Structures are given as C-alpha cells and as structure tokens.
Amino acid sequence: MKNQKLENSLKQIAKTSFIAFLFILSSKVFTYLYRIIIARQFGPEIYGLFSLAIMISGWFIAIFSFGIPEGITRFVSLFRGKKETRKTSYLLQVSIIFLFISGLISALILFFLSSPISIRLFNNYDLIVFLRWFSISIPIALFASIFLSVLVSFEKTNKFSFARNFLDTSTKLVFILIFTFLGLRINSIIFSYILGILAMLIFSYYSSKPLLSGIFKNQEISPKLKKKIRKNLFSYSWPLMFVGIISFIFSWIDSFMIGYFNIEGKGVYNVGIYNSAVPIAALLIIAPSLFIQLFFPLITKEYAQKNNNLIKEISKQITKWIFLLNLPVLIIMFLFPGALINLFFGKDYINAAFSLRFLALGIFFYSIFIISENLISMAGKSKIVLFDILLASLINIILNIFLVPKYNINGAAFSTMVTYIIWSLISLLQARHYVSIIPLKRKMFFILLISAIPTLLLVFIKQFIPITLFSLIIQGSLFFLFYFFLVIYSCLDRNDWMILRAIRNKIKNRGL
Numbered sequence: 001m002k003n004q005k006l007e008n009s010l011k012q013i014a015k016t017s018f019i020a021f022l023f024i025l026s027s028k029v030f031t032y033l034y035r036i037i038i039a040r041q042f043g044p045e046i047y048g049l050f051s052l053a054i055m056i057s058g059w060f061i062a063i064f065s066f067g068i069p070e071g072i073t074r075f076v077s078l079f080r081g082k083k084e085t086r087k088t089s090y091l092l093q094v095s096i097i098f099l100f101i102s103g104l105i106s107a108l109i110l111f112f113l114s115s116p117i118s119i120r121l122f123n124n125y126d127l128i129v130f131l132r133w134f135s136i137s138i139p140i141a142l143f144a145s146i147f148l149s150v151l152v153s154f155e156k157t158n159k160f161s162f163a164r165n166f167l168d169t170s171t172k173l174v175f176i177l178i179f180t181f182l183g184l185r186i187n188s189i190i191f192s193y194i195l196g197i198l199a200m201l202i203f204s205y206y207s208s209k210p211l212l213s214g215i216f217k218n219q220e221i222s223p224k225l226k227k228k229i230r231k232n233l234f235s236y237s238w239p240l241m242f243v244g245i246i247s248f249i250f251s252w253i254d255s256f257m258i259g260y261f262n263i264e265g266k267g268v269y270n271v272g273i274y275n276s277a278v279p280i281a282a283l284l285i286i287a288p289s290l291f292i293q294l295f296f297p298l299i300t301k302e303y304a305q306k307n308n309n310l311i312k313e314i315s316k317q318i319t320k321w322i323f324l325l326n327l328p329v330l331i332i333m334f335l336f337p338g339a340l341i342n343l344f345f346g347k348d349y350i351n352a353a354f355s356l357r358f359l360a361l362g363i364f365f366y367s368i369f370i371i372s373e374n375l376i377s378m379a380g381k382s383k384i385v386l387f388d389i390l391l392a393s394l395i396n397i398i399l400n401i402f403l404v405p406k407y408n409i410n411g412a413a414f415s416t417m418v419t420y421i422i423w424s425l426i427s428l429l430q431a432r433h434y435v436s437i438i439p440l441k442r443k444m445f446f447i448l449l450i451s452a453i454p455t456l457l458l459v460f461i462k463q464f465i466p467i468t469l470f471s472l473i474i475q476g477s478l479f480f481l482f483y484f485f486l487v488i489y490s491c492l493d494r495n496d497w498m499i500l501r502a503i504r505n506k507i508k509n510r511g512l
Contacts, residue, residue: 023158027165028283030173032344035279037176038189039345044272050189051255051275053130056117057110061141064106067382068095069145071237074377075229076153077300086221091229096146103139110135122259133190140197147204150211159207163200165289172196239386250393250419254278254412257400274409276341276349281333281359287325288367291318292374300378308435311378315439319371323444324491326367328483331455332476333360339467355413362420369424371439372431379435388430392423447491454482 039047072095079088114131118124144163151160172192179188259271299311333340337360338353376384396419403411432438458479465471 023161023165025286027169028286030166030169032279034169034173034176034192035275036344037173037180039272039276039349041180042186042189044269044348046186046189046272047275048259048269048272049124049127049130051271052122052127052259053134054193055255056131057134057137060106060110060135060138064102064138065099065142065145066102066234067237067239068099068233069149070377070382071095071233072146072149073153074236074300074380075233076150087225087229090221090226091233092146092150094230094233099142099146100139103142106142107135107138110138129186130190133194137194137197140194140201144197144201144204147201147208150208151204154211156207156211160204163204163207167203168196168200171199236380236382239382250389250396253393253396253400254404254409254416257397257404258409258412261404270409273349273352274355274412276345277337277352277356277359277409277413280340280344280356281363283333284326284329284360284363284367287322287329288370291321292370299374308437311375311435312437312439315371315375315437316441319368319439320441320444320447322371323368324447324487326364327447327451328454328480330360330364331451331458332479333357335455335458335462336467336472336476339472343469343472352409354410358410358413358417362417365424366420369427369439372424372427372437375431375435375437375439376427381430381434384430384434388423388426391426392419395419395422443491443493447487450486450490451483453486454479457482 035047038050072092075091076088079091111132114128114135118127118131148160148164151157151163172195175192175195176188179191182188184191255271255274258274299314334357337356338350341349341352341356373385373388396415399415399418400412403415405411407414428438428440458475461475465475
C-alpha cells in the first residue's frame, strides 16, 4: 500500500513536471529573448534601469503581499487534506479583500516615492519614469498571486505553469516586438512588461473561477472559527511576508550594491553587465521548479494525514532528480561561461564570465537543498524560514560591502555563491531537526563520480576546438548524451525506471 502510494505520488509529480518543463523551458526562452532585445536594442544603461525598476517594484510586491499567497497554498492544501471546504472558502475570501486593498496602497506609495528613490539612492533621473509606470504592475501582480496560489493549492499546476511561466513571458515578448517596431522606444519596455502581468492575472482568474464558485456567499461558519482561521493565516503568513521581502532583496542585493557603489561612475552600466550572468545562472532553477509546484501541496496534504515515511521517500527521490538534471548544466556553465554570455547577450557583456561561474555554483547548491526548505515550510515553521533568509541576506550584504568596491561584479557574485552554500547547509540541518528528514540519496555521490568521465573528455576536446556557436552546440550535445547514457545504465533505481516506463507508455498511447 505504501509503495503503491509512493509510485502514484511520483507519477503524478513526474507527469506534471513534464508538462511544466515545456512551459518553463518556453518561459526561459521568451525571457532571454525579451532581455536580449532590451540589452541589445537599448544598451547596458537602459537594461540596467529596467533591472533596477524590476528590483524596486518587486520589493513592494513582496512587502505588500504580507505572505498571504504562500499562506493560501499551505492552508488550502491542509484543509483539502482534511476535507474542510468551509474553511477554504472563508480563507480565500479574506485573502482577496486584504490583497486588493494592500495592492492599491502600495501602488500609490511607489508612485509618489519614485522621485526620491531615483535621485537620492541611484542618482538617476531616468529611473523615475520606469518606477512610476511599474507602480501600476504591483496591484495587478498581487491580485494575480491569489489566483495562482489557488491553482497550486488545488493541484492545477498545468494551468499555473501556463499562466506563470508561458503566458506572462510570451505576452511581454510579443508586445515588445510590436511596440519596438512601432517606434515607441523605452515605452515599449514599460508597456510590454505591464501587459504580461495583466495577461497572467486574467487567465489565472478565469481558470480559478470554477474553484471559487460561491466564495462570497454565506458559508455558515461561526465567528469564533472565522477568527481562528484569520489568526492562523496571518500567524503563518507574516513571517513569510518578510521572507518574500528579504528573498527579493536577497536576489537583488548584488545589483543594488553594484549600482550604489557606482564604481568608476559606471554603476548602472555595471548592473546591466552583471545582469547578463544572472538569468543564465538562473537556468539551474528550472529543475527544482519542475517538481516544487506540485511537491509542496502534495507533501502538505500528506503531512495533514501524518504520512511521514511517504514524505521522506518522495523528498529523497525529488532531490536526486534535481541533482541529476542540474549537474551537467553546472559543468557546462563552468567550462563555457564566456561563450554562453556572448551567445545570449553579445560580446559587450563578456566581462560577466567569472561572475557566471560563481553564481552557477551557488544556485546549484540552493537548487539541491530547496527541498529541505519546503519540508520546513510544510511543518509550519515559517519563522525558521524567515530566520534563514534573514541570516543569508545579512551575510550577503556584509560580503558585498567588503568585496564589491574591490572586485566589482565578481565580488558581488562570489558573495552570493558563499551565501547560497551556507544557507543550503543550514536548511539541510534544520530539516533533519524538525521533520527528521535528510533528503539525500547515496546514489547522488555515485552520479557525481560518473559525471567526471564526460567532463574530463570535454575538457580534453575543448583544448583543440575553437569555441564557436556551432562547436559549443556540438560539444554540449555530446556531453549531455554521454552523461545521461552513463547515468541511465548505472545510477537509476526502481522508482526512476518506473517513471521512465510511465513516460514511454504515455508517448506510445498518444502515438508519438
């Protein structure tokens, strides 16, 4: 019975992950094309302004969300596990009203603070226009987050992936091409960005509507229970509000410090150069993103039913899959950082090559141990998650203060790498302490050893073949094929083969 439930859970995650992969992959392609158009069409300075505007508006979104979207995901999953539909309806009703009000307030605050933020913090008047327009995106993004959380909570992850990973980015790309063709210049960046978020809101709302029918009707729930639901929601969510704030701050600390120190009077320019490495390193987030969308609501529902052994087995298997997928990507980034940056952003951004190596290693560690962080959240330890991100941000800020003035963008990237590694190890130890789970499998070490064979071969070949787009594609493809050939025939277990057979059967049944 236990094995059957594990198999069903893994099949469900794998099935969802395969579809999510298509949306996430297209999202990355569209995102890179969108950023490449901005970087190449408008230059590093405008690209830097765009990056700073995303950073600042993102801070406001993190602050004024108050952690409610994450609270929706956890409690709706718990209530569904216990079949308490009345609680689900009231929880969502409170969340919608609260975030509607906070979204409007936050937009007004950023609009009126755009001038002092731009001039006093970044000494750049051109940033004002970006911030005033981007303030409109805040309430749209907050409202969209409600319906996206509903989709995840009800395990409608395919629709979530389509809205969050495909529709948002594809809309931005289409409109920036149209607006640029029409000659709107900088406004093409602003309008396309806002329209992408708006498209995500509209789709997620209509997709969630069947799940939310009757939400504003009388739910026949006692005032005492309503008070308890509100208390539990905000008690869990307020630490996650700070987690959201600090997480976003953490992801932009490097850009902020580079812009703030304004080395050689090229602060915004250096932010643009650095942000060519960031999205490439972020490719390592694809693998965990494939599984986390369904992993968290699934284990939370099982946690409500006290199926701890099942949670342990699922966690270990998912961690192994993330490690297996991300390891070859990390190796390619380490061996060809300059070629990758030149391929995506052009030779003007090539100085970010070493930064890419540092960022890739740090994000790789985080991608492996993100499962531990989800286990801590599953157990309701949101304050622990807050402490971890707060500590990580403090470490990153201190390292940036010392290293950015001396080493510029490479100092920022090295600071982030060290911080990610420390943060990951802390999460691993905490997951062991609070839920008695270490989500690691012994075969991960064997996968690491096996990867040395294709890596050494690639290093050897690399010495004799000039790096061009064609040679990079050929070498990378051969490396991936050899790596997965070795892994498939030496490192897969029963659960892995079960998933592969399920995928093969699904393809056969569809006649592909």
